[in-house]
Amino acid sequence: MKLFIALATLVVLVAGQDTYKLEKEELDIDEVVSNPELLNSWFSCFVDQGPCNQLQARLKVDLPEGIQQACAKCTAPQKVIFKTFFTGLQEKAPADFEVFRQKFDPENKYFGPLAKAVA
Template sequence: MQDYKSICNLKSSSVEFTIHIKSTSNMKTIVALTVLVGLATTYAYSTEHDDLDIAAIVADKNELQKFIDCFTEKAPCTKLTQDFKSKLPEVVREACEKCNPTQKKKLKIFLDGLNENFPEEYNALKKQFDPTGKLFEALDAALSESSCELNMKCILLLPILMAVVAAETYSTENDNLDIEAVVRDLPTLISFLDCFNDKKPCDEVQADFKNDMPEAFENACAKCTAAQKHIFKRFLEECEKKAPEDLKALKKKYDPDSKHYAKLVAAISKS
């Protein structure tokens, strides 16, 4: 089996997703998913309030009023409302360029709620921070675009994640092994057992299965494909009948404490 390495990148203005897939000759596929946030954009604002339930604030007019009164200097600010007020001029001026995706989403919810529940105060706020009327338009466009980008990233990432899940199985190179031919011929069956039990050198096919044997025992064939489970099932069934002593040696080698074999057999029993 030849080694290969493939790299798939999904980039945007704020997020890069990288998939590294490497297949090795021991039939294992190693998959690393790295999500690198903020490679192209530097987020400048603190994430201290990123977990704030902004929807609950918008739904409570009394709480929303506290923000309005602070922003318009009609009442003293709390620490929370002051934190937002101090950033608001720059956020409006730069169309939330330094906001992270969570902050953009929450700001959109806040502004939409403010416009819906307090339209007069919302317009007054726009005049206060954007007397020309151009900045809020750009801000609204940036926040809407951010929402669309996040949805598109989810759509684009889905097949990549599906590929990651698929890669968490052993190589299917030998899934077409004629297991019935193997178990029907005793010398061939013993040849596999001798390979697995370190009694003789392995051929290429036997080596592939042997390399996965320890993990397959330990994890009850969790990474096996349906075909591999069937192969394993028929192999163990016929070993039980035709080579019980060799099977006993196999279990002692790969499950010395007798913790895994019963679970393995149960896992592949219906394959």
């Protein structure tokens, strides 16, 4: 019985660590979406049309998985970041949003579940 409890505890601890590494304090997403130049910089990085800074490059690595798995590994603050970025890009630059969607979801099967997951 003690072995079972120890294993169960270990599984919970390991599973709890299976989230993305972005901390909310690292990124002021409201500033990004309110500034057209910053928003374009993030968009350009993510769709391989421009350079990436260190934070953008780090997030770009996890972005495809986050989209395909409907942010399953996201913490609550990370879901807010996802939602704010997608909503901001869609509202402020709809043509760019479509380029972004085509890159990461050409078959249009991931963005719907992702939107529900981050709502």
